[in-house]
Amino acid sequence: MSQRISGVKGMIDLLPPDIAVWQALEAAARETFRRFGYEEARTPVAEDTALFVRSVGEATDIVGKEMYTFQDKAGRSLSLRPEGTAPLVRAYVEHAVAQREPVTRWWYLGPMFRYERMKTGRYRQFWQAGAEAYGVSAPAQETELIDLAMQLFRALGLDGIRVELNSLGDPETRGVYLESLRSFLRAHRSELCAECQERTEKNPLRVFDCKNPGCQAVVAGAPAITEALSDEARAHFEVVQRQLSLLGIPFRVNPRMVRGIDYYTRTAFEFLSDDPVLGTASAVGGGGRYDRLVKELGGPDTPAVGWALGMDRLFLLLQAKGVVQPARPVLFVAVAEEGAADAALALVSRLRRAGHRVEFDARGGSLKSQMKRADKSGAAYALVLGSRELTSGEAQLKPLAGGEPVPLRLDALESALAARR
């Protein structure tokens, strides 16, 4: 008995023709990373669960509710990575990279996993491209990374993406702010959802992330973290803003943007789009400085900044623009009669070896059906091979978009196609 098994809820297939948009997105990301001197780092999709608990934070939604955690056969607790920063820091520490180079700049691209509620632009397996820079405490590092993201958006032709900035200050001074936020939230306890009542005590910053309209209304009146910065953190934040202006990158300071992850210090930022194709999933990326994380995960005291972009959301934006066309073959070879099939097979193989994208219909069939297939393939030219062509060594290169066929010698096809590519 046959049984149809569906894909996992929230985990989507990326198939042709959409894959062309994904490939364009990835190529633009790689090219932009190259220009900025970032190098690729690849880590496994699963890590020791403790890595995310320690770094992302136990009281965050990501760790508390959304992780795919399981035991392997030896009883270890592993989790599918919900984000890319902690795994890269783990690798950076494990391979003692700081001892080899004072500044390290890495990028990554891969699937992340969070058990979230599905909606447009929000999945349980989703793709992130990220960049991380270790070893620089100067504000120019944030500026460089924001510039990198903006240059990538520009390379993709996505010009409606804006930057929001905030400073979360330093852990030493954050305590004072957290206490004032906590007393404010306690005073509005009855207006908060049950979860935020709990967050008020455990991790009050997380109340800013709550989607509940009642909680949103409360935090709209909450004290702003930007009012409670140390002189140093404030000066740092001002330099980031000045440098962004210097580069002509518009931004808005949003004191309520605290990001859903615990490890951030000082500058945090998000990239947002109001394009309706994203529904309510308007954040296309986010990141910030995390100067304590490398040390917390057992490495030397190393400042760091990073961001991650949601590739699924960039895909939706790019797809809606309709500018990416799937690559098409240059030539379709059809056979006029059965006896020419082997010669056609050999010709196609020869042209492919020479680097041309060439198609044929391995099923054979009538010339009419082959020509239909040629049209559907989007090939620029078709060539019909029969005993006449094989005997004379000459054939007609027929432009499928219309126009006069061009006679040429079969042994000169490679160069003829190269000239037309």
Ligand code: AMP
């Ligand atoms: P985060 O660090 O959680 O802010 O994630 C960075 C970016 O990844 C977000 O701005 C989104 O664009 C994207 N992202 C996060 N979670 C999801 C998800 N479940 N599905 C699709 N994209 C996501």
